[in-house]
Amino acid sequence: MDEIISPGTPVPEFTLRREDGSEFTRADLEGQTTVLVFYPFAFSPVCTDQLNLYEEVLDELRAHGVTLYGVSCDARYSQRAFREQLGVSIEQLSDFEPKGATCRAFGVYHPAGFPQRALVIVGPDAVVRWSYQAPSPSELPGANLIFDALAQPAS
Amino acid sequence: MSELRSAPLPEVSPADHVRGPDGAPLVIEYADFECPYCAALSVRLDGLALRRVFRHFPVRSSHPRAWAAACAAEAAGLQGRFWEMHDLLFADQGRLEDPHLWARARRLGLELERFERDRRSQRVAERVRADFQAGVRAGVVTTPTVFAQGRTFAGHFDPALLTRRG
Numbered sequence: 001m002d003e004i005i006s007p008g009t010p011v012p013e014f015t016l017r018r019e020d021g022s023e024f025t026r027a028d029l030e031g032q033t034t035v036l037v038f039y040p041f042a043f044s045p046v047c048t049d050q051l052n053l054y055e056e057v058l059d060e061l062r063a064h065g066v067t068l069y070g071v072s073c074d075a076r077y078s079q080r081a082f083r084e085q086l087g088v089s090i091e092q093l094s095d096f097e098p099k100g101a102t103c104r105a106f107g108v109y110h111p112a113g114f115p116q117r118a119l120v121i122v123g124p125d126a127v128v129r130w131s132y133q134a135p136s137p138s139e140l141p142g143a144n145l146i147f148d149a150l151a152q153p154a155s
Numbered sequence: 156m157s158e159l160r161s162a163p164l165p166e167v168s169p170a171d172h173v174r175g176p177d178g179a180p181l182v183i184e185y186a187d188f189e190c191p192y193c194a195a196l197s198v199r200l201d202g203l204a205l206r207r208v209f210r211h212f213p214v215r216s217s218h219p220r221a222w223a224a225a226c227a228a229e230a231a232g233l234q235g236r237f238w239e240m241h242d243l244l245f246a247d248q249g250r251l252e253d254p255h256l257w258a259r260a261r262r263l264g265l266e267l268e269r270f271e272r273d274r275r276s277q278r279v280a281e282r283v284r285a286d287f288q289a290g291v292r293a294g295v296v297t298t299p300t301v302f303a304q305g306r307t308f309a310g311h312f313d314p315a316l317l318t319r320r321g
Contacts, residue, residue, distance in 0.1 A: 048217070049217075049296060049297045050296070051216075052214045052216045052217045053214060053291075053296055053297070055214075055215075055216045056214055056215065056216075056287070056291075057159060057291065060158070060159055086216050086217065087215075087216040087217070087219070088216045140296040140297065141296075142161075142291065142294040142295070142296050143159060143291050143296075144159060144160060144161040144162075144291055144292050144293075144294055145161070147158075147159040147160045147161075148160050148161050151160055
């Protein structure tokens with residue numbers, strides 16, 4: 001898939017790893033609204049700003065029953081070190097092996113071997129509600145875009 | 156969920172912190188007192204004939220004292236000394252713990268008990284939060300972000316753009 005997964009599409013089967021090594025799959029999306037934040041690399045400067053910014057609005061998201069995750073192709077140990085260095089609580093999901101398989105399934109795998117900077121909102125029915133890919137990996141999507149999308153009625 | 160949806164940048168209002176001559180080019184800064192790039196920008200803007208508006212955009216995870224510093228500036232503002240505290244905070248970002256904030260308040264001749272009460276008050280927290288939320292709604296994603304001449308400059312801003320002719 002060359003284009004980001006579009007709204008109305010059921011999320012395909014996928015497997016990511018949580019920081020503790022356990023699996024995170026399609027079944028984990030069911031029953032709540034989820035924001036998946038695909039970012040190119042742990043420790044790269046723009047990503048750092050992005051997760052710090054989203055951390056500031058987590059309370060608002062949680063108050064509405066929305067869970068937000070960071071997704072990259074970095075190893076889970078790298079992701080944890082990154083999260084701890086930033087001082088953020090956003091749970092990280094690793095698409096390390098087979099590398100980028102989930103990113104490919106969501107249509108957000110950059111040909112140079114890392115996730116595009118993209119946001120995917122998935123409804124409690126595991127169907128994509130909204131998706132957004134930044135025009136370039138160095139452009140950081142504002143938190144306002146997430147709230148705009150969540151305010152739209154689910155189609 | 157409406158409180159963080161996209162919205163236009165708020166117009167300059169009497170609630171804003173504004174300095175500089177009327178009629179000078181307007182610069183609206185979203186900044187964080189613990190952000191080194193914000194301090195550097197502030198120094199570069201000092202001394203230019205600009206009408207500057209300061210709005211808070213503290214991001215706690217990267218700058219753990221940013222909120223406390225923002226609230227200290229607001230508390231100083233309630234005693235009429237916002238910009239003086241703004242300058243003192245940016246002048247020494249390595250010292251932002253409580254005793255350092257008290258030392259600045261003392262240096263400015265503020266009434267200390269009132270400063271202490273105000274900087275921890277709901278009113279001040281809401282003021283800082285309101286700036287942050289308005290920034291998010293206007294699409295601010297990093298600091299410093301400058302709005303000037305109808306354009307947005309995120310992270311990098313060259314003040315020469317404001318004085319260049321033609």
